[in-house]
Amino acid sequence: MTARDDESALVAALKAGDREAFSEVYRRHNAAMVRLAGSILRNRASAEEVTQDAWVSVLRKIDSFEGRSLLAGWIFTILANAARSRARRDGRSVSFNDGLSGGDGLADAFDGTGRWVQVPELWEEITPERIVAGRGVLEHVRDAIDALPEAQRAVLTLRTQQGLEASEVCTILEISEGNMRVLLHRARVAVRNRLDEVLK
Amino acid sequence: MLRCDHVAEEASALIDGNLSWWHALRLRMHLLMCKSCDRFVRQLRITKSLTEAVDDSTAPADVTIDQILARARKGE
Numbered sequence: 001m002t003a004r005d006d007e008s009a010l011v012a013a014l015k016a017g018d019r020e021a022f023s024e025v026y027r028r029h030n031a032a033m034v035r036l037a038g039s040i041l042r043n044r045a046s047a048e049e050v051t052q053d054a055w056v057s058v059l060r061k062i063d064s065f066e067g068r069s070l071l072a073g074w075i076f077t078i079l080a081n082a083a084r085s086r087a088r089r090d091g092r093s094v095s096f097n098d099g100l101s102g103g104d105g106l107a108d109a110f111d112g113t114g115r116w117v118q119v120p121e122l123w124e125e126i127t128p129e130r131i132v133a134g135r136g137v138l139e140h141v142r143d144a145i146d147a148l149p150e151a152q153r154a155v156l157t158l159r160t161q162q163g164l165e166a167s168e169v170c171t172i173l174e175i176s177e178g179n180m181r182v183l184l185h186r187a188r189v190a191v192r193n194r195l196d197e198v199l200k
Numbered sequence: 201m202l203r204c205d206h207v208a209e210e211a212s213a214l215i216d217g218n219l220s221w222w223h224a225l226r227l228r229m230h231l232l233m234c235k236s237c238d239r240f241v242r243q244l245r246i247t248k249s250l251t252e253a254v255d256d257s258t259a260p261a262d263v264t265i266d267q268i269l270a271r272a273r274k275g276e
Contacts, residue, residue: 026260026265026268027259031256055268056271056272059269059272106205109208110208114203114205115203115205115236116240119239120243121243126246126250138250138253141247141250157256160248161252181212181216181218184216185209185211185212188248189244191250191251192243192244195247196243
């Protein structure tokens with residue numbers, strides 16, 4: 001079964017009111033939804049409330065989902081719109097373009113002529129299962145992702161972990177494709193820097 | 201000759217296939233000659249695959265699922 005067949009079956013089950021199907025979709029996306037809503041609202045309790053409201057909207061509107069985009073993209077669009085409405089009601093405004101200030105985390109890695117000060121390490125045998133400093137590599141990666149600035153984390157989560165198309169990420173976060181690429185690169189460099197520290 | 205700091209800035213674009221073929225070729229030529237940049241790009245490729253491998257799912261509580269389903273049905 002292809003990923004598209006899998007998604008079509010899941011959507012059909014959701015439309016039929018299948019509890020297991022909803023539970024599966026919730027399992028896949030809820031944590032990332034709460035984090036995205038938190039990035040917009042800057043408040044954990046409000047983020048959880050808005051996310052639960054968004055799930056209710058998803059179920060009520062599922063019959064209008066035509067499959068022109070990925071289900072995840074549709075769900076995150078509903079969530080982002082709900083979170084933005086709530087933020088506006090609370091008199092707050094959020095722009096993910098704010099995350100572009102600051103450097104890319106490699107300022108000290110180069111000398112005045114643009115050459116590497118130190119040759120980067122050769123990372124050998126880095127597998128998700130490997131234990132470093134008493135913890136699995138993926139736990140270090142998760143910590144590094146949690147520590148990212150909001151905009152970088154939002155882009156990395158939607159594009160890499162939730163698998164949304166670049167255009168969907170840009171629409172949901174209201175950023176240009178160029179800015180999205182910069183944020184994604186900076187997020188990866190930050191995670192790379194963290195791994196480089198623990199692997200030394 | 202490209203500068204290493206500029207190559208590093210474009211490493212994600214190279215990995216993601218977002219560069220023109222000519223620009224990607226120039227970067228790849230640089231990587232053939234520069235061990236540091238070659239290692240950095242390898243590190244970033246590994247980082248990309250590790251971030252994809254992080255499990256972002258959560259096991260839902262039955263009570264939460266039931267609450268949401270009940271609220272959705274109430275609005276019908």
